[in-house]
Amino acid sequence: MIHSTPDSLQRIARTPCYVLERDKLIANLKLLESVQRESGAKILLALKGYAFWRCFEEVRGSLSGSTASGLYEARLGYEEIGGREQGKEVCVFSPAYKEIDSLLPYATHIIFNSFAQWQRFKPTIDTHNATNPARYISLGLRVNPLYSEVTPEIYNPCAPSSRLGIIPSEFAKGVQEFGLEGIDGLHFHTHCEQNADALQRTLPHFIKHFGRYLEGRKWVNFGGGHHITRADYDVNLLISLVRDFKARYDMEVFLEPGEAVGWQVGFLIGEVIDIVQNQGQIAILDVSASAHMPDCLEMPYRPSVCKLSGGIIESDKGEGVGTYHYRFGGPTCLAGDVIGDFSFETPLNVGDRVIFEDMLHYTIVKNNTFNGVPLPSLGVIQNGAFHTLKEFDYFDYKQRN
Ligand SMILES: *Cc1c(COP(=O)(O)O)cnc(C)c1O
Numbered sequence: 001m002i003h004s005t006p007d008s009l010q011r012i013a014r015t016p017c018y019v020l021e022r023d024k025l026i027a028n029l030k031l032l033e034s035v036q037r038e039s040g041a042k043i044l045l046a047l048k049g050y051a052f053w054r055c056f057e058e059v060r061g062s063l064s065g066s067t068a069s070g071l072y073e074a075r076l077g078y079e080e081i082g083g084r085e086q087g088k089e090v091c092v093f094s095p096a097y098k099e100i101d102s103l104l105p106y107a108t109h110i111i112f113n114s115f116a117q118w119q120r121f122k123p124t125i126d127t128h129n130a131t132n133p134a135r136y137i138s139l140g141l142r143v144n145p146l147y148s149e150v151t152p153e154i155y156n157p158c159a160p161s162s163r164l165g166i167i168p169s170e171f172a173k174g175v176q177e178f179g180l181e182g183i184d185g186l187h188f189h190t191h192c193e194q195n196a197d198a199l200q201r202t203l204p205h206f207i208k209h210f211g212r213y214l215e216g217r218k219w220v221n222f223g224g225g226h227h228i229t230r231a232d233y234d235v236n237l238l239i240s241l242v243r244d245f246k247a248r249y250d251m252e253v254f255l256e257p258g259e260a261v262g263w264q265v266g267f268l269i270g271e272v273i274d275i276v277q278n279q280g281q282i283a284i285l286d287v288s289a290s291a292h293m294p295d296c297l298e299m300p301y302r303p304s305v306c307k308l309s310g311g312i313i314e315s316d317k318g319e320g321v322g323t324y325h326y327r328f329g330g331p332t333c334l335a336g337d338v339i340g341d342f343s344f345e346t347p348l349n350v351g352d353r354v355i356f357e358d359m360l361h362y363t364i365v366k367n368n369t370f371n372g373v374p375l376p377s378l379g380v381i382q383n384g385a386f387h388t389l390k391e392f393d394y395f396d397y398k399q400r401n
Helices: 006-010 022-039 057-062 071-080 115-131 168-178 196-213 235-249 394-398
Strands: 017-021 042-046 065-068 089-093 109-112 138-142 185-187 219-221 252-255 266-277 281-285 305-309 312-315 324-329 338-344 353-357 377-382 385-390
Touching: 006 305, 006 312, 006 353, 017 022, 022 042, 022 057, 022 235, 022 377, 042 089, 065 071, 071 089, 109 115, 109 185, 109 219, 115 138, 115 168, 138 219, 168 196, 196 235, 235 252, 305 338
Parallel strands: 017 377, 042 065, 042 252, 065 089, 089 109, 109 138, 138 185, 185 219, 219 252, 281 324
Antiparallel strands: 017 266, 266 281, 266 353, 305 312, 305 353, 324 338, 377 385
């Protein structure tokens, strides 16, 4: 549930706007901090899922660094969370690097998706490490343990013919040809919105296929997708899994959640522009599923919604349950730009505000200006007061085309 009062929601000057509720972010970070402390794992923020750097102060204070998928994320993590100079990690994994030089100033760890990529960039990194021992970059390989419980398939890195992670047979061939000297760690990322029991069932597969290669390694990265801050997450199980692993293999363990950091820390607020009729009432909003909440179409899922009419906040009663039923659609010309069907006990009016809960992760990072739809502005509620952090305009659209 949103913590905000109708008054503070009304004070948000311009919609659409993504609003971070800072106290919720801080609560997530406190929990993650305690997991680090109790388990001994280092937790890195995966910027892919949550990159709201304008409020990274507490992230910097709590987490051990960032995880990046390439140069831009690595640089953002370095600039806004910190690099080795601040005692922070910047861990980079990309399915394939076109070049590596630009990463060298930022990365503390570089993970390759194939032996060929490692061999291609090994001379460059060996030279870097020999000439900058204080800025040593640790290398790793991403593996595919052939086990993942993730659905749908678009999010499953172990789906048939997946390009993500080296499969055991290819790994064995690579070791035979190139050895593993210079590889400090292994990485797997096979989870998505999962509880610790999924990790518990995954680890034996990782050990079965890759345990024999752990001798001589310094770290293992368990990837992201651990839904640590979700209310029902079994934090104690995660802590004991990490502890047991560390005790058995005596190495550093990394976790790199994105979603768990930005989980339920804020909302997207929009407005009803018009209501049209076609086999029911259809509200056209200034927020778009396609441009602002793409996972509603991709995953797909139905977001938690409430509306603000006449100073009263009312939550959606569930599809077809309440008295007044509305389909919510976006302002683009895409026929499928439909957010879902929602119901209330009081009518919805043009000019009312609508609030989509938990819209800070995997939204802003995926925004686009399709159809010339404006980018939502960014704001924060802290100490009960709303502040605008950034507004976008026509030029943000023009420059992308
Ligand atoms: C996406 C991704 C993450 C973060 O996943 P979440 O589901 O947001 O926790 C971490 N590591 C890698 C390699 C990823 O691709």
